[in-house]
Every structure is written in C-alpha cells, then in structure tokens.
Amino acid sequence: MDINVVLSQIDSEIQNINSSEALEEFRLKYLGRKGIVAELTSAIPSLSKEERAVFGQQVNSLKNKLLSIIAEKQKTLSASANKASVSFDIGMPGIAQEFGHLHPLTQITEEICSIFSRMGFSVVDGPEIETEYNNFTGLNIPLEHPSREAFDTFYLKDYSKMLLRSHTSPVQVRVMKDKKPPLAIVVPGRVYRPDAVDASHSFMFHQVEGFMVGKDIKFSDLKGLLEIFAKAIFGNDIKMRFRPHFFPFTEPSAEVDISCIICKGKGCSACGRKGWLEILGSGMIHPNVFKQVGIDPKKYTGFAFGMGVDRIAMLKYGINDIRLFFENDLRFLRQF
Amino acid sequence: MKVTYNWLKDFVDIKIPARELADKLTMAGLEVVSLEEKAGDFVFEIEITSNRPDWLSILGVAREVSAITNSKLKNQDLKLKGKTTKGDFxxxxxxxxxxxxxxxxxxxxxxxxxxxxxxxxxxxxxxxxxxxxxxxxxxxxxxxxxxxxxxxxxxxxxxxxxxxxxxxxxxxxxxxxxxxxxxxxxxxxxxxxxxxxxxxxxxxxxxxxxxxxxxxxxxxxxxxxxxxxxxxxxxxxxxxxxxxxxxxxxxxxxxxxxxxxxxxxxxxxxxxxxxxxxxxxLNKSKETKIDLDITYASKILGINLAVVKVKQILIGLGFKTKQKSKNILSVGVPSFRQDVKQPVDLVEEAARIFGFERISNSVPSVKSDVTLNMQRSLVSDIKNMLVGLGLSEAITYSLIDRPGLTNSGFEFGVNPVGIMNPLSQDQEILRPTLLLGLGRAISFNLNQKQEFISLFEIANIFKAGTGPQEELSLGIVLSGVKPFFTASGLVKDEVNLLNIKGILETIFKRLGVTDYEFVSQAANFVDIYIQKEKIGSMLCLDQQALNSLGIKNKDVFLCELSLDKFFHFVQLNKKFAPLPKYPGITRDISFILKDGFSVKDILILLKEKGQPFLREVKVTDYYKGKQIPSGWRGLTLSCLYASGERTLTEKEIQPAHDLLCASLTQQFEAKLR
Structure with missing residues (x-):
C-alpha cells in the first residue's frame, strides 16, 4: 500500500465526517487493531534495514497525523453538539409529581398537637358519639341548668342519652377513669353543636382539649404552659392575659386572650375594637370532676384547657368565613 | 347585661374613670364587651357568666366594684314613711x-x-x-x-x-x-x-x-x-x-x-x-360555712397568699370570715352567693380579686408517656402519602340529609343513625359513608371549572347497630383529566379506577400490607380484600348518582375503605432479606390479549408454572391502539429467573420460559408478538 495514497485519502475522508459514530468508524479503519496503520506496521520487518528506517518514520508520522486530525474533528463535532443544546430552556416548567394539600384544619391541629407533644403531652383520640354522662354530668354540668345552654347538643334518635359530643372534654372523663395520674394529654377532634350556619358559626367544628393531672399542678403552671404554647403558635411578640371566667368543669377558670394579631392591640374589626382576641378557655380541674372519675382531689390537682381549631386557623391565616373549611374548594385548599 | 356608671354610684363611690373601671371589671371576670357614653352617663355592657346571678343587678356589680376598688357599699338602708300592717290577704x-x-x-x-x-x-x-x-x-x-x-x-x-x-x-x-x-x-x-x-x-x-x-x-x-x-x-x-x-x-x-x-x-x-x-x-336563708385553708389556696394557685389579704378580699365581696387557726378561715357565705359551695370556690374569689395577672408563670415538670398513638401516627402517615401522590384533603360534614344519600345510591343497605333534634333536614342523619360528601365536593369543584380533581377524607362514618357504631374510614375521589409534563411534552391522562388502585397499592406496600386483592363485583364496582377480609370498595359513579350530584359529562371514581379494619393488617416491622448472590436473567414476553381475560389470572398462573426459577413476573408495558386489533390489548411481561445456588444459564431457563409462553397461548388465547 502506498503511504502517500493513504495520506491524500484521509484528508478527503475526514472532511465528510459529520458524526461521532462516523469518526469512530474512521478511527477503527486506520488505527484499529486490524486497521491500515497496523497493516503497514506489520510490513516493516520484511523490509531492508535502510528502507525500514525511512518507512518506519513515514508510518509514524501518518499515525501522528491521524491522531491529530481525529482529535481536531472531535473538537468541532462536540462544539456543534453544544450548539444544538442551546435550544434547551431551563425556563420551562420543571417535571415532578405535584403535591396535594393537607386541609388547613389538619395542619393547625397537627401544629397545636406537636407543640404540646414537644412539651411531653400524649395525643389521645375519643369517640364522637358520647354518653350524656361523659359530655355533661361527669364534667360537673348539671342537666337542667343555664350553664348547659352554652353546650347545646345534638341527641341521637333511637339511643337514649347518647349524643354527639359538644366539646372534646368528655375525653378527660374517659382518660381519667382509665389511667392513673400523672397525666399530660391533648385531645384533638370534631365536635358538634346545633348552631345555625353563618360566617362565624358551624354545627360542626374542631377543638383541641388538653389537661394535666399530678400531685403538684398549679394555676401558675397553666399560665406558664399556655404562654409557651401561644407564643409558639402566634409568635413571640404577642401579649397574653388570663381573664376570670366560668366553666362548670374548672375552678378557678380563665379565658385566655392574646393581643390582636391583626392590629397589634390597637383595636380593629377582627377583635371587635377590644385589641384582644379570645383563643382558649382554661382552668384548674374542678374537684367535683375528680370525684366523678375516682381521683382523690386531696391528693391530685390538675388543669385543663380547650380551644377552637377553626377559630385559630381563621386568625392565623386571615380566613373570614368558617364555611370555607367545609366547601373543599380546590382554589382554597391549594393555598395551604 | 347593661349597667350605668351613675347608677352604680348610688351604691359605691367610684374614683376611677369609666374606661379604667371597665378594664378592672373585665379582669375580675365581668367582661365588659362595650362601653358607651350616653346622655351624660356611661353604659357598660357586661357578659355575665351563668354561675353569677348576683351580678345581674346594679347592686351586684356595685358590690364587685367595691371589692375591686376597696371602697364600702353605701345606701343599704330602706325605710317607708307610712305604716306597714300585716294584712289578711x-x-x-x-x-x-x-x-x-x-x-x-x-x-x-x-x-x-x-x-x-x-x-x-x-x-x-x-x-x-x-x-x-x-x-x-x-x-x-x-x-x-x-x-x-x-x-x-x-x-x-x-x-x-x-x-x-x-x-x-x-x-x-x-x-x-x-x-x-x-x-x-x-x-x-x-x-x-x-x-x-x-x-x-x-x-x-x-x-x-x-x-x-x-x-x-x-x-x-x-x-x-x-x-x-x-x-x-x-x-x-x-x-x-x-x-x-x-x-x-x-x-x-x-x-x-x-x-x-x-x-x-x-x-x-x-x-x-x-x-x-x-x-x-321561708323567710330567712341559712348561712353556709366553709373552712378555707390558705395553704391549700396557695398550693392550687402557685403563689404565697397572705391570710390577711384573703380575708380582706372575702369581706369586700360580702363574705363573713373568722380566723379558726393560723392558716384556716371559717367563711360564712352570704345568701346571694349560692354558687360558692366548697373551698375551691373561695380560692377562685381570692385569685380573681388578687388578680390573675399577679400570679407569675411557672412550668410544670411532665412525666411523659412515650407510647406512640399508633392509630394517629398511621392516619398522619396515610394523609402525607396521599398528599405526596397529589391528592388534597377534604373535610365534609358528618351530618347529612337522607334524600341525598338515597338518591345517590350510597346507602348500600346500611342503617344510618338519626339525629333527634336537627336544625334542618340537612343534618337529619349521621353519614354512613364518606362518599356523599366527597361526591358533592367533586360536583362543587367541577362547577368551578376544575379540570382534574383528586380529594380524600379520613373521618368517622356511623352505622346503627345494637349501639351506634363509628368507624374510621378513608374516602378517595378522582375525576377528570390529569395533566402532567414529561420531557417530550404535556400528557393528559384520563383517570379511571386503576388510578385509585395504584394509590391504594402504594399505601398498602408502604405499610407492609401485601396480601391484598381487588375483586370485580360488577363492571364498575370492585371490592378490596386483605387476607380474605373485605375492607372496602371502589366504584365508578353510575348515571343515577351523577344526576343526583348534578354532575354532567364527567366520570367520577371513588373508593371507601375501613381504616379500623385496615390497621389490623399493617405490618411496620421490617426484615432484611439477603441480597441475591447470583445474578438473575430477565426475559420479556410480548403478546396481545383478548379483552375479558384478566392479567391478574395470568400472573397467578405464570408464577405457579415458572417454579422453581421464576422469581418475579410483572407487567412492564401495555398498549391499546393503532397496531392492536380492536377488542385486544398489547402487553409486555417481564420475567426474572434466578437461583440462590448458582448463576443460571440461558439454556437452563429456556424450557421454563417456553412453558410460560405456551401457557399464555393455550390458556389465555394470547398471541405472541
């Protein structure tokens, strides 16, 4: 094979190569194990001593030339490949499975329970269908008394003295009958009251109840713990106040207000110009409740508190109509 | 209840402005909800708690003002000018x-x-x-x-x-x-x-x-x-x-x-x-006496109360006190305080007037119970999985109307629990299924022109039995065309029951439930079993249900399963299986299958026939369309053969693979491609 023919041949061949596959084919043809260069090299031993030196040099330079033009071609090929990738646009939407959304009431319930869990409370559930005893009598709420009016209740047909719990407090009775102190429990759940539905009332809503029972539980503990809670959920800059109130199942009882998170206490429509927002009810568990569940009020004391999840969610997210929670409009749910 | 500033002054001297008095009353438990200046006087509107009928009067509030501001009640004596006789009426x-x-x-x-x-x-x-x-x-x-x-x-x-x-x-x-x-x-x-x-x-x-x-x-x-x-x-x-x-x-x-x-x-x-x-x-009340131990009061409140302070507060409120011993006061309860029955009631009185704000905060030590609330944790896991799969959580009313249930065909022969005193027909029963609420949520969102809706709810359903029963359930509903991007462009996928099946399988696998089965009961109704126990169903809404929900030209797919039942099968303990020592061989079979044959039956048969080397067989592709005759579908199964003792050779598995292919053509009329 004439080495000069090969040299002229490679120049024209390399120009027609447009892909890396073709370039690889070209490389194999000349530099492969059974390629032309190998073929030429194998002829060397049969040459005379003088011829060998000249031919050997020629083959060597052919080999070098091939290596350099292949490298050069590789560069231009990959450059043009890069040019093609300019059409990739990172501005296009990313590709991923889109997440759904947890209901805002679930998110707030979890947030509340998680704060108390971090303080050592256990989360307990209770049934929505309750006995009249657990919902009222066990909680020191007399049956025919005006204090019942705050707890208007749906009763079941066909089952005497069974009702839909009007608060989560009956779980207090259940747990305290079942377990020995010390206790630190939170109870989230759905509750029901026959209220006509409007922007701020619903016949179904959500509460989180909490209570703690032990040998040395004090009103000051209730204050301390609820302040930690309120700051965790509404932010460190809120102010708080405990206002004496009445609940049949606690004594002393207090309603807890926080400074209005919208007007910062100046007074606005959200807080009824008061500058304060009521967020929960609380108090020291009434000795009568302890007696009902068989805990000795001389040995143990405890506190209890309860809050409306829907109301807290409305305050936190700035939702002005409670009905939005139960419409399940995706345009609403997707905001959370 | 309303009281006025000047009227109160008939009974007590007030030296603080109305605004300040309102704040003090609020912080003593008489919440002043509004204060209005009117006709040269101030009107306080006070929310009176049901335990304090004595506050439902000017005199009662004045008594409270006197205790808060430390000034005596006045004008307590009444006299008539004329003569009173005892008549014979x-x-x-x-x-x-x-x-x-x-x-x-x-x-x-x-x-x-x-x-x-x-x-x-x-x-x-x-x-x-x-x-x-x-x-x-x-x-x-x-x-x-x-x-x-x-x-x-x-x-x-x-x-x-x-x-x-x-x-x-x-x-x-x-x-x-x-x-x-x-x-x-x-x-x-x-x-x-x-x-x-x-x-x-x-x-x-x-x-x-x-x-x-x-x-x-x-x-x-x-x-x-x-x-x-x-x-x-x-x-x-x-x-x-x-x-x-x-x-x-x-x-x-x-x-x-x-x-x-x-x-x-x-x-x-x-x-x-x-x-x-x-x-x-009766013409005279009987005075009750209560012994109040000040150490008890201090213990409950978490402050050190001085006996004299408590005494002063109680006297200001109209109680009589007598010191019995160093820390014990014998307290006489006036007739207007029928709410005060035991020592703790007096503790509240002392704390209220002392001021809740003056009791400094403390933090209790909690002996925490670290037992996991398993049900709650599972519910939370499932919710998060569903959200990860793109579903959003709905909360629908537990109380529903009976006609809605009947008309949509969601009764399924269950006897619902009735409500004795509903406010309206919309709340007359407790729902025996989540499906009605979810169906209505779909209808609502379709009316908002949503193209694709996927919702779930986890809540109780209720059934009438010897007692009323509640059961925690999961409901899922899908409807519409799900759009998603791939590298080659937008794909619009019309959902069907297989989407619900896929969602459930993901949850089952994640929670260690493997022995489940989906059994068709009718064209559009599938029961879900775990270890032969029925735990729920999935269905495509029929025309009657769609009409009753006001849904037009859309298919709606739902499922409901009992979480109470499902939780029995959850297996969270994981066990490591040694990794295969010898590589396996994967062989694919592509074929077309006539409608009416079930892939489930094929997989069961192949698993049986492929023993001992067939480790796994699964569907890796399926297709319906142009190149497939109508009434048929194209399928590709991937079969993995392996041995725990050695590396298998192609030659060794060939007979087994041929047998599978033959079974397909003979028992399922499949045509290999």
Whole structure:
C-alpha cells in the first residue's frame, strides 16, 4: 500500500465526517487493531534495514497525523453538539409529581398537637358519639341548668342519652377513669353543636382539649404552659392575659386572650375594637370532676384547657368565613 | 347585661374613670364587651357568666366594684314613711318546692302616670322601655336589685287570695305581650280563684295588667324554683328579664328588700298609701360555712397568699370570715352567693380579686408517656402519602340529609343513625359513608371549572347497630383529566379506577400490607380484600348518582375503605432479606390479549408454572391502539429467573420460559408478538 495514497485519502475522508459514530468508524479503519496503520506496521520487518528506517518514520508520522486530525474533528463535532443544546430552556416548567394539600384544619391541629407533644403531652383520640354522662354530668354540668345552654347538643334518635359530643372534654372523663395520674394529654377532634350556619358559626367544628393531672399542678403552671404554647403558635411578640371566667368543669377558670394579631392591640374589626382576641378557655380541674372519675382531689390537682381549631386557623391565616373549611374548594385548599 | 356608671354610684363611690373601671371589671371576670357614653352617663355592657346571678343587678356589680376598688357599699338602708300592717290577704302555695317564698304587698290609692324623667332615662340606658310609673318602678327594682317583681291590678283579681299552682291542661292565658299561651302541668302559674293571672316568673297576664286606670295593686315579690321557671319558659316559648334571673337563681334575702324598695319608690313617686304586707314561705336563708385553708389556696394557685389579704378580699365581696387557726378561715357565705359551695370556690374569689395577672408563670415538670398513638401516627402517615401522590384533603360534614344519600345510591343497605333534634333536614342523619360528601365536593369543584380533581377524607362514618357504631374510614375521589409534563411534552391522562388502585397499592406496600386483592363485583364496582377480609370498595359513579350530584359529562371514581379494619393488617416491622448472590436473567414476553381475560389470572398462573426459577413476573408495558386489533390489548411481561445456588444459564431457563409462553397461548388465547 502506498503511504502517500493513504495520506491524500484521509484528508478527503475526514472532511465528510459529520458524526461521532462516523469518526469512530474512521478511527477503527486506520488505527484499529486490524486497521491500515497496523497493516503497514506489520510490513516493516520484511523490509531492508535502510528502507525500514525511512518507512518506519513515514508510518509514524501518518499515525501522528491521524491522531491529530481525529482529535481536531472531535473538537468541532462536540462544539456543534453544544450548539444544538442551546435550544434547551431551563425556563420551562420543571417535571415532578405535584403535591396535594393537607386541609388547613389538619395542619393547625397537627401544629397545636406537636407543640404540646414537644412539651411531653400524649395525643389521645375519643369517640364522637358520647354518653350524656361523659359530655355533661361527669364534667360537673348539671342537666337542667343555664350553664348547659352554652353546650347545646345534638341527641341521637333511637339511643337514649347518647349524643354527639359538644366539646372534646368528655375525653378527660374517659382518660381519667382509665389511667392513673400523672397525666399530660391533648385531645384533638370534631365536635358538634346545633348552631345555625353563618360566617362565624358551624354545627360542626374542631377543638383541641388538653389537661394535666399530678400531685403538684398549679394555676401558675397553666399560665406558664399556655404562654409557651401561644407564643409558639402566634409568635413571640404577642401579649397574653388570663381573664376570670366560668366553666362548670374548672375552678378557678380563665379565658385566655392574646393581643390582636391583626392590629397589634390597637383595636380593629377582627377583635371587635377590644385589641384582644379570645383563643382558649382554661382552668384548674374542678374537684367535683375528680370525684366523678375516682381521683382523690386531696391528693391530685390538675388543669385543663380547650380551644377552637377553626377559630385559630381563621386568625392565623386571615380566613373570614368558617364555611370555607367545609366547601373543599380546590382554589382554597391549594393555598395551604 | 347593661349597667350605668351613675347608677352604680348610688351604691359605691367610684374614683376611677369609666374606661379604667371597665378594664378592672373585665379582669375580675365581668367582661365588659362595650362601653358607651350616653346622655351624660356611661353604659357598660357586661357578659355575665351563668354561675353569677348576683351580678345581674346594679347592686351586684356595685358590690364587685367595691371589692375591686376597696371602697364600702353605701345606701343599704330602706325605710317607708307610712305604716306597714300585716294584712289578711291569703297566699296559697300548692307546692313549696316550686315556690319557696311568696310575698304580696297590697298598695292602695296610687296614681298611675308617666314615670319621672330620671327613672325613664335609667331604664332606657339599660335597654328597658318605659310603660308607666308603677310598671317602671317594678322594672327599676328588678335591674337595681336583681329580684323580679310583678304588679297586678288588685281590682281585677277575682278573690282575696293568691294561688301559686301548676297550670291545668286546656287552660289558657293571654299575656301582656298580647299573645295567648296554652298552659300545662309543666307551667307554674299565679292564679286567683277562677283563673291563671300570670305565668309565674315569666310574664304577667293581660287581664290584670296595670293600666292608667289602676288604683290599687298587689305587688308580688317571690322566689320560684329555677327548674320550673326554665320549663315554663320553654313550654310557653317566651323569655323575659324575670325568667332569665329566676332560672339562674334569686337571692332569698332579696325578696322582702326588693318589695320594700318598690314600695318606697311607689310611695314617693305614685302617691301610694301602703296598706299591708303578707308573706308566705321561708323567710330567712341559712348561712353556709366553709373552712378555707390558705395553704391549700396557695398550693392550687402557685403563689404565697397572705391570710390577711384573703380575708380582706372575702369581706369586700360580702363574705363573713373568722380566723379558726393560723392558716384556716371559717367563711360564712352570704345568701346571694349560692354558687360558692366548697373551698375551691373561695380560692377562685381570692385569685380573681388578687388578680390573675399577679400570679407569675411557672412550668410544670411532665412525666411523659412515650407510647406512640399508633392509630394517629398511621392516619398522619396515610394523609402525607396521599398528599405526596397529589391528592388534597377534604373535610365534609358528618351530618347529612337522607334524600341525598338515597338518591345517590350510597346507602348500600346500611342503617344510618338519626339525629333527634336537627336544625334542618340537612343534618337529619349521621353519614354512613364518606362518599356523599366527597361526591358533592367533586360536583362543587367541577362547577368551578376544575379540570382534574383528586380529594380524600379520613373521618368517622356511623352505622346503627345494637349501639351506634363509628368507624374510621378513608374516602378517595378522582375525576377528570390529569395533566402532567414529561420531557417530550404535556400528557393528559384520563383517570379511571386503576388510578385509585395504584394509590391504594402504594399505601398498602408502604405499610407492609401485601396480601391484598381487588375483586370485580360488577363492571364498575370492585371490592378490596386483605387476607380474605373485605375492607372496602371502589366504584365508578353510575348515571343515577351523577344526576343526583348534578354532575354532567364527567366520570367520577371513588373508593371507601375501613381504616379500623385496615390497621389490623399493617405490618411496620421490617426484615432484611439477603441480597441475591447470583445474578438473575430477565426475559420479556410480548403478546396481545383478548379483552375479558384478566392479567391478574395470568400472573397467578405464570408464577405457579415458572417454579422453581421464576422469581418475579410483572407487567412492564401495555398498549391499546393503532397496531392492536380492536377488542385486544398489547402487553409486555417481564420475567426474572434466578437461583440462590448458582448463576443460571440461558439454556437452563429456556424450557421454563417456553412453558410460560405456551401457557399464555393455550390458556389465555394470547398471541405472541
């Protein structure tokens, strides 16, 4: 094979190569194990001593030339490949499975329970269908008394003295009958009251109840713990106040207000110009409740508190109509 | 309830401005919900808790003001100019438990006229309409002292006797509001010898009403049982300032005082000549005594209370105290504080006036129970998985209407639990299924022009049995076309029951449940089993259901399963299986399959036939369309062969693979491609 023919041949061949596959084919043809260069090299031993030196040099330079033009071609090929990738646009939407959304009431319930869990409370559930005893009598709420009016209740047909719990407090009775102190429990759940539905009332809503029972539980503990809670959920800059109130199942009882998170206490429509927002009810568990569940009020004391999840969610997210929670409009749910 | 600043000043000197007083009252438990400056006075609107009927009067609030501001109550003495005689007017009380005290004051020769300006003004400020001087004075005393009074036109009473008795069935009364009410044995009435003249403690009768022609009156001041007043009020469907107070409880000792106060005003402003005063029943309350241990109070509150401080607070509130020992006070409870029954009630009084804000915060030490609430944790896991799979959480009402359930066909033969006192038909039963609420949520969102909707709810459903039962359930609903991006562009996927199946399988696998089965019951109805126990169903809504939900031209896919049942099968303990030592060989089979054959049956058969080397067989592709004859679908199965002892050779598995292919063609009429 004439080495000069090969040299002229490679120049024209390399120009027609447009892909890396073709370039690889070209490389194999000349530099492969059974390629032309190998073929030429194998002829060397049969040459005379003088011829060998000249031919050997020629083959060597052919080999070098091939290596350099292949490298050069590789560069231009990959450059043009890069040019093609300019059409990739990172501005296009990313590709991923889109997440759904947890209901805002679930998110707030979890947030509340998680704060108390971090303080050592256990989360307990209770049934929505309750006995009249657990919902009222066990909680020191007399049956025919005006204090019942705050707890208007749906009763079941066909089952005497069974009702839909009007608060989560009956779980207090259940747990305290079942377990020995010390206790630190939170109870989230759905509750029901026959209220006509409007922007701020619903016949179904959500509460989180909490209570703690032990040998040395004090009103000051209730204050301390609820302040930690309120700051965790509404932010460190809120102010708080405990206002004496009445609940049949606690004594002393207090309603807890926080400074209005919208007007910062100046007074606005959200807080009824008061500058304060009521967020929960609380108090020291009434000795009568302890007696009902068989805990000795001389040995143990405890506190209890309860809050409306829907109301807290409305305050936190700035939702002005409670009905939005139960419409399940995706345009609403997707905001959370 | 409303009180005014100036009226309070009749009973206590107030040296702080109205605004400051309002704040102090609020922080003592009398929440002032509004404060208004009006006609040279300030009107406080106070929310009174149901345990404090004594605050339902000017005097009661004034007493609180005196305790808060540390100034004494004044103007407590009452005297009449004229002479009081004990008359011979008879009072007959049928049952002393209904009415423990009744007083009748006969007042003659009074002149009924419009009230003096100052009485009218005060009544208006507290929200009471002026009628005439006699009626206004009874109302004035009601607001001032909290004891409801009633004046009868004496000349219209048909006897020299007042009877307190229960109503009779068939008996009727026309009341001063101009309506007629039916009486019954649940209603307590005041009667003369012929007829009922008032619904006791609730409202007076029209016939004996005081008018401008009235000359002589019988002034009633009494104490009625709160429960009978509550029942009377409910029975006749009318409430009044009187019934509100009687239901909460009246101070026995206030009865005679209120009557005297009214007589004094009638004497002064109506020219009345008092004739006689008659009283029947208990005339003096019994004082209760409670021992209060100050160390107990301090322990509950978490502060160190000084005995003198507690003593001072209690005396200010009208209690009597006697020091029994160093830390124990014997406390006499006044008759107006029927709510105070045990030491802890006194602790609240001390704390309230001392100021909750002065009790500094502490943090309790918690002995925490670290047991996991398994159900709660699983519910939370499942919710998060569903959200990860693109579903959003719905919360729908537990109370629903029966027609909606029947019309949509979601009854499934379950007997729902009824509600005795629903506000409307929309809340007449407890839902036995989540599907109706979710179906309605779909309908609502389709109306908002949502192209793709995927929702779930985890909540209780209810069924009537020997007792009412509640069961935690998961409901899922999908409808529409799900759009998603791939590298080669947008894909729009019309969802169907397989999407729900996929969602459930993801959850099952994640929670270690493997032995599940989806069994078709009908074309669009699939039951879900785990270890042969039915835990739920999934379905495509039929036309009837779609119509009842108002859904047009859309398919809706739902499922409901019992989480209470499902949780029994959850297996969270994981066990490591050694990794294969020898690589396996994967062989694919592509074929077309006639509709009507189930892939599930094929997989079961192949697994059996492929023993001992077939480790896994799964669908890796399926296709319906152009290159496939109609009524058929293209499928690719991937079969993994492996051995735990050695590396298999192609030659070794060939017979096994051929057998699978042959089974496909012979038993399922598949055509290999």
């Amino acid at each position: 008879k009072i007959e009380i049928e049952d002393k438990t209904d009415c423990s005290l009744y007083s009748a004051r006969i007042i003659k020769n009074l002149k009924v006229a419009p009230s003096p300006e100052w009485i009218r003004k005060r009544l208006e400020l507290v929200g009471c309409r002026s009628v005439n001087n006699v009626v206004d004075i009874t109302n004035y005393v009601l607001f001032e002292l909290g004891e409801p009074l009633h004046a009868f036109d004496l000349d219209k009473l048909n006897s020299e006797k007042i009877i307190v008795r229960r109503g009779k069935s068939g008996e009727k009364i026309s009341t001063i509001d101009g309506t007629e009410s039916n009486l019954s044995k649940d209603v307590l009435v005041i009667a003369d010898k012929d007829k009922a003249v008032a619904v006791a403690g609730v409202m007076g009768g029209k016939d004996t009403e005081v008018s401008f022609a009235t000359k002589n009156i019988l002034l009633e001041a009494a104490l009625f049982n709160p429960i009978i007043i509550r029942r009377s009020r409910q029975a006749i469907g009318k409430a009044s300032e009187s019934s509100y107070r009687f239901e909460r409880g009246i101070d026995l000792d206030m009865v005679a005082r209120a009557s005297l106060r009214a007589a004094q005003l009638l004497e002064e402003y109506c020219g009345a000549e008092e004739v006689s005063f008659n009283l029947s029943g």
